[in-house]
Amino acid sequence: MIGFEFLIILFFASIMAGALGSIVGLGGGVIIIPILTIFLGVDIHFAIGASIVSVIATSSGAAATYVKDKMTNLRIGMFLELATTAGAIFGAAIAAYTNSFLLELIFGSILLVSLVPLVRQIGEDIPANPELVGLAKRLSLQGSYTEVDGSTVNYNATRPERGLVGMFAAGLISGLLGIGSGTFKVLSMDLAMKLPMKVSTTTSNFMIGVTAAASAGIYFARGDVDPFIVAPVAIGILIGAFIGTRFLLKARNPTVRKIFAIVLAISAVEMIVRALGA
Amino acid sequence: MNLGDREAMNDVISNVLRYGVLISAAILLVGTVLLVVDYSFTDSSVFLGYIPGRIPHSSFSPSLSALALGVAKLDPFSVIELGVIVLIATPVSRVFFSILLFAAEKDMTYVKITLVVLALLLFSMLVTPFIPAFHA
Numbered sequence: 001m002i003g004f005e006f007l008i009i010l011f012f013a014s015i016m017a018g019a020l021g022s023i024v025g026l027g028g029g030v031i032i033i034p035i036l037t038i039f040l041g042v043d044i045h046f047a048i049g050a051s052i053v054s055v056i057a058t059s060s061g062a063a064a065t066y067v068k069d070k071m072t073n074l075r076i077g078m079f080l081e082l083a084t085t086a087g088a089i090f091g092a093a094i095a096a097y098t099n100s101f102l103l104e105l106i107f108g109s110i111l112l113v114s115l116v117p118l119v120r121q122i123g124e125d126i127p128a129n130p131e132l133v134g135l136a137k138r139l140s141l142q143g144s145y146t147e148v149d150g151s152t153v154n155y156n157a158t159r160p161e162r163g164l165v166g167m168f169a170a171g172l173i174s175g176l177l178g179i180g181s182g183t184f185k186v187l188s189m190d191l192a193m194k195l196p197m198k199v200s201t202t203t204s205n206f207m208i209g210v211t212a213a214a215s216a217g218i219y220f221a222r223g224d225v226d227p228f229i230v231a232p233v234a235i236g237i238l239i240g241a242f243i244g245t246r247f248l249l250k251a252r253n254p255t256v257r258k259i260f261a262i263v264l265a266i267s268a269v270e271m272i273v274r275a276l277g278a
Numbered sequence: 279m280n281l282g283d284r285e286a287m288n289d290v291i292s293n294v295l296r297y298g299v300l301i302s303a304a305i306l307l308v309g310t311v312l313l314v315v316d317y318s319f320t321d322s323s324v325f326l327g328y329i330p331g332r333i334p335h336s337s338f339s340p341s342l343s344a345l346a347l348g349v350a351k352l353d354p355f356s357v358i359e360l361g362v363i364v365l366i367a368t369p370v371s372r373v374f375f376s377i378l379l380f381a382a383e384k385d386m387t388y389v390k391i392t393l394v395v396l397a398l399l400l401f402s403m404l405v406t407p408f409i410p411a412f413h414a
Contacts, residue, residue, distance in 0.1 A: 004314065006322035043328035053362060060295045060368045068292035078376060078392050085398040092402070092412050139387065209369035210399060216366045217403035218412055223338055227358040228317075228325035231310045234365060238303050 003228075006040065011232040017054060018240020022062035023248045024260040025204030026182030027055025027212065028237055030267045033179070042229065048178040049224030050233050052212050055182075057234045059209025061241035066202040069249060073143045073199055076157060076189070077206045083164045084171035084185070084207060088214045091175020098176060101275050107173055108271030111264055114187050118261050125253045127194045132156040145199065148250055155196055162192035174211050178219065182208050183264050197253040201260065287379045294375050298368030302361045309357035316354055366403075373399060 013035045017028030029051035036047040066072040132142055141157035157163070166188025170181040182204050189200035219225055248256065317325075338359050348356025373396045380388040406412040 001322050002318065003320045003322045003325070004318035007310070007314065007318075040322075042326055045328055046326065053365065056365055056369060057299075060299045060365070060372075063372075064292050064295035064299060067288050067295065070288055074287065074291065074376070075388060078388060078395065081373075081395045082391060082398075085395055085402065089398060089402045089406065092406060096411065210373060210395070213366050213369045214399050214402035217407045220338070220362075220366075221407035225338060225362060226325065227309070227338060227355040227362075228313070228322070230362055231306055231313060231358045234306050234362065235303060235310060238299060 001040075006228075007232045009040065010035070010229065011236040014054065014233045014236025015240040015243070018058050018061065018237035018242075019244035019247070020240075020259075020263065021054075021058040021182070021237070022205060022241040022244030023201065023251070023256065024182070024263050025186045025201030025208070026263065026267075027051065027058045027208050028240070029054060029179050030263060030270060032233060034270060036229065045222075045224045046226045046229055049219045049226060050229045051179060052216055052219050053225060053230045054233050054237045055212035056209050056216065057237040058241050059205055059207075059212070061238045062245045063202075063206045063209065065242075065245040065249075066205060069145075070143075071145050071198060071202040071249070072206045073141075073195070073203050074206075075139065076141050076143070076193075076195070076199075077203045079139055079141065079160070080163060080167045080185075080188075080203075081207055081210050083167035084174070084181075084211045085214050087168040087171020087173075088175040088211055089171075091172040091177075092215060092218060093175075095176050100177060101277075103173075103176055104271045104275035107177070108268050108275060111183060111268035111271065114191065115261060115265060115268070117191055118187070118257070118264065122257055122261065123254050124197075124257065126153055126155070126196050129154065130156055130158040130194060134160075136160045141193075143199070145196075148252065153196060155199065157193045157195060159192050159194075163188050166192055171211055171214075174215055178215065181211065183267055186260060187264075197257045197260070198248065198251075201256055202248070283383075287376075287383070290375060290379055291372055294372050295368060298364065298371060302364035302368065305361035305364060306358060309354050309361055312352060312354035312357060370396075370399060370403070 017031035021028035032051050032054050033047045036042040037044055136157045141160055144152050144154045147153055170184035173181045185204035186200050189195045345356055345359055349360050377389055377392045380392055
């Protein structure tokens with residue numbers, strides 16, 4: 001394949017990945033990694049390095065808009081980043097002593113299982129608003145945003161301790177496997193903390209950039225970030241994120257939840273397939 | 279603009295992210311144009327060789343002086359590397375500015391939370407690459 005062809009294919013795949021990632025709160029690795037490894041025959045290490053860059057691009061590109069429109073909850077995001085960054089460092093430290101086959105199998109299965117509660121509340125718009133108590137109250141883990149129809153949605157977070165545990169796991173996975181962990185972040189905020197779906201995906205989106213930046217140093221130093229690959233990826237992702245954010249701001253929570261469920265199923269299967277080496 | 283205002287925080291953070299992304303995109307675009315000019319008809323496999331035994335595995339400049347020299351000569355790979363560094367620095371600056379903004383709001387709890395996040399982040403980015411145990 002000549003260089004130009006390679007760049008163009010990757011560029012358009014990245015636009016798609018950026019659009020999808022910015023809507024559901026992931027970094028687009030779910031699209032970028034298989035395109036690179038299966039269709040373009042790139043080594044998995046380079047694919048993961050590209051995925052890290054794509055996560056940072058999706059996050060920063062989309063969050064610029066979501067933060068301005070007050071869809072992202074900055075306090076919830078900052079508080080949970082304590083757990084994701086700590087988890088990422090711990091994961092990177094123990095990665096040498098773990099078996100990635102087993103990890104991918106376990107995490108893939110967890111994702112598959114978490115489809116059940118997600119699908120059970122598939123049509124849910126705004127979760128029942130719990131009272132703000134305990135740690136959530138002390139840290140003012142609450143907020144409001146404006147819905148498509150102009151109404152204001154107020155929400156309170158519940159069970160922040162469980163959210164922290166989920167986020168530590170999300171960080172751990174990033175550190176161990178080098179893949180984005182937006183799926184686990186969205187699940188923690190959605191299932192444990194009962195935030196509205198759009199707040200969960202946009203706050204996840206805000207956070208994944210920091211988790212990815214935390215592990216970027218090591219991938220950069222190893223030389224897993226290949227310029228020929230990441231240039232079209234980063235530019236494509238940024239364009240895609242611009243498109244995706246416009247979509248999310250006009251979409252309803254149930255729509256976002258459905259798209260997230262589909263992407264979650266795909267990434268679960270992808271992880272399990274990779275583990276089994278099929 | 280009153281920085282102690284909660285509304286101001288969203289605007290500042292949003293702008294930090296927007297400018298970071300725009301600057302990096304502009305640099306990456308220049309790098310990609312140079313890449314297309316120089317290597318469009320070169321077989322892509324030339325750039326994709328992964329060398330397991332050698333660090334770094336790819337053609338990114340290992341040192342800052344090599345990077346600066348490459349950028350000055352408009353070497354496409356060096357220009358792209360610079361763009362990627364700006365991109366990676368963007369979420370880090372976002373965390374840094376959050377500390378200042380929480381301080382302006384006099385929300386000391388969040389100043390502390392964000393300081394810990396920044397410390398963990400910088401440790402992970404800048405220190406762990408030099409600890410052999412992290413080179414799995």
